[in-house]
Amino acid sequence: MSSDIRVRFAPSPTGFLHVGGARTALFNWLLARRHGGAFLLRIEDTDRARSTAEMTEAILDGLTWLGLDWDEGLVHQADGLERHEADVARLLEVGAAYRCFCGADRIEAERAAAAERKEAWRYDRLCLREVPRDESERRAREGVPFVVRVRIPDGETTWEDAVHGPMRFANEDIEDFIVLRTDGTPIYNLAVVSDDAHMRISHVIRGDDHLSNTPKQIQIYRALGWPEPVFAHVPMILGSDGKRLSKRHGATSVGEYRERGILSWAMVNFLALLGWSPGQDEEIFDVPELISRFDLADVQKRSAVFDTRKLEWLNGQHISRASAEALDAIVTPRLVATGLVDEATLADRKEWYLRLLDLLKVRARTFDDFVRQARPYFEKDVEYEEDATRKHWRRPEEVAAHLVALRDRFARVEDWRQEELEPALRGLAHELGIGAGKLIHPLRIALTGMAVSPGIFEVLGAMGRERTLERIDAALPELDRRAALVAEAPGG
RNA sequence: GCCCCCAUCGUCUAGAGGCCUAGGAUUCGUGGUUCUCAGCCACGCGACAGGGGUUCGAAUCCCCUUGGGGGUACCA
Numbered sequence: 001m002s003s004d005i006r007v008r009f010a011p012s013p014t015g016f017l018h019v020g021g022a023r024t025a026l027f028n029w030l031l032a033r034r035h036g037g038a039f040l041l042r043i044e045d046t047d048r049a050r051s052t053a054e055m056t057e058a059i060l061d062g063l064t065w066l067g068l069d070w071d072e073g074l075v076h077q078a079d080g081l082e083r084h085e086a087d088v089a090r091l092l093e094v095g096a097a098y099r100c101f102c103g104a105d106r107i108e109a110e111r112a113a114a115a116e117r118k119e120a121w122r123y124d125r126l127c128l129r130e131v132p133r134d135e136s137e138r139r140a141r142e143g144v145p146f147v148v149r150v151r152i153p154d155g156e157t158t159w160e161d162a163v164h165g166p167m168r169f170a171n172e173d174i175e176d177f178i179v180l181r182t183d184g185t186p187i188y189n190l191a192v193v194s195d196d197a198h199m200r201i202s203h204v205i206r207g208d209d210h211l212s213n214t215p216k217q218i219q220i221y222r223a224l225g226w227p228e229p230v231f232a233h234v235p236m237i238l239g240s241d242g243k244r245l246s247k248r249h250g251a252t253s254v255g256e257y258r259e260r261g262i263l264s265w266a267m268v269n270f271l272a273l274l275g276w277s278p279g280q281d282e283e284i285f286d287v288p289e290l291i292s293r294f295d296l297a298d299v300q301k302r303s304a305v306f307d308t309r310k311l312e313w314l315n316g317q318h319i320s321r322a323s324a325e326a327l328d329a330i331v332t333p334r335l336v337a338t339g340l341v342d343e344a345t346l347a348d349r350k351e352w353y354l355r356l357l358d359l360l361k362v363r364a365r366t367f368d369d370f371v372r373q374a375r376p377y378f379e380k381d382v383e384y385e386e387d388a389t390r391k392h393w394r395r396p397e398e399v400a401a402h403l404v405a406l407r408d409r410f411a412r413v414e415d416w417r418q419e420e421l422e423p424a425l426r427g428l429a430h431e432l433g434i435g436a437g438k439l440i441h442p443l444r445i446a447l448t449g450m451a452v453s454p455g456i457f458e459v460l461g462a463m464g465r466e467r468t469l470e471r472i473d474a475a476l477p478e479l480d481r482r483a484a485l486v487a488e489a490p491g492g
Numbered sequence: 493g494c495c496c497c498c499a500u501c502g503u504c505u506a507g508a509g510g511c512c513u514a515g516g517a518u519u520c521g522u523g524g525u526u527c528u529c530a531g532c533c534a535c536g537c538g539a540c541a542g543g544g545g546u547u548c549g550a551a552u553c554c555c556c557u558u559g560g561g562g563g564u565a566c567c568a
Contacts, residue, residue, distance in 0.1 A: 047568060273505085451528060452529040
């Protein structure tokens, strides 16, 4: 399948990959993949001072993690400098732009004065009116400093936005904006148009924050006689307070979510649903489904709030559905990083380990949950959680007696399988005339240190006989110690 | 200040004049299942910003107000 659709994501490498940027990239990517088009990546590094190679790398990492692969190699905006300058020259040539010799100080003074009067100020075209073309050329040759401004024609600038519909700007509201600085370097609005045209971009999909750049850019396309791309302005992503998403709302870079234990495809799913809706009541999508259903027509006009709780829910859903093998690749490094176990050990017990992952994945929303829950199966000694013991080890003496009896039963189980373990435990409970829970809960703490775990028989299965008995043996002295404390305590 | 965009439950959204006493998801609450938690299953709380029009009929179309966001750089 081939198509003429060519889109691009054009981040400036002045920070990490922001979730808003990632979402914009995703929409571009989805459209390209949907139609067999090309998704290009252009680093807008014209602002040398603020751009760093590290940030470029971080953005690439983020995209790669999300699975957003780009075509045709990386483009650096800075590499197009000569073309940008040539395009400015052409603008000058065709009379769509003019040199402005007003110094920055004059502009600033006028602007400040206007602000004082609470008025808007746009460049007053002094140099367009007062400096004839030949005079302008002469001054330029003599080395008088100047900037180049685009001469905005009368009338209005309109376009059909793929998400907003018909858009209309009165040209008198558009300033004769600068495209070339005094130092001869081009400005963003020029570079973008030059690059997009050069890269034969068919659809410019970007955030709503670029809406007011668009009429300016369209003027450049028209002045140069270039075909205009389709513009699609996608809604911005806001924080929980409705303000633009920023650091104070919490994590804003995709890297942070990666570290936090969000699955890349859960992130993609979540981001896709932020400002886009398939129109159905479904929410869990894998990437191929997203690709086949994505359509710019279904993109929302209103901005969306980034809701971390929903992300985590979605992540939990994807974790539950993920195969143990897929989880293995992601969880294992984290587990190893805790120092509880090494890779070789896990490899030796691969089958057991995969079953454990299957056991734990149902109740994990993030990988931090995963690691925490996996601890008891690797730790040498368990730590007993306070709120767990307070609840189910309230009477240490009694608990100890129960565990001793239970240990005895477990020791005699022939085949360490759920089918034998369950009757063993329930049988004992029956003989003691107590509910099974009276044995299960204290046992859970002895085995895991926690009040929360998978079903107890599954835990027993995963622990194995040896470890189970060891854990019970280790719990008994601890219970004795606690029993002594209880005895001492006045009033109990 | 000026220009632009936007406006359905707390949040993500369905809804393109009658199917809407507004649907789903999430969150929260209650109950059920069960050895805990998660899950799952029920149920519940919860919205068309306000005001004018247009129309037999408006969440849906128009206008105004209000609110929110963006832009207003020799940044990108």
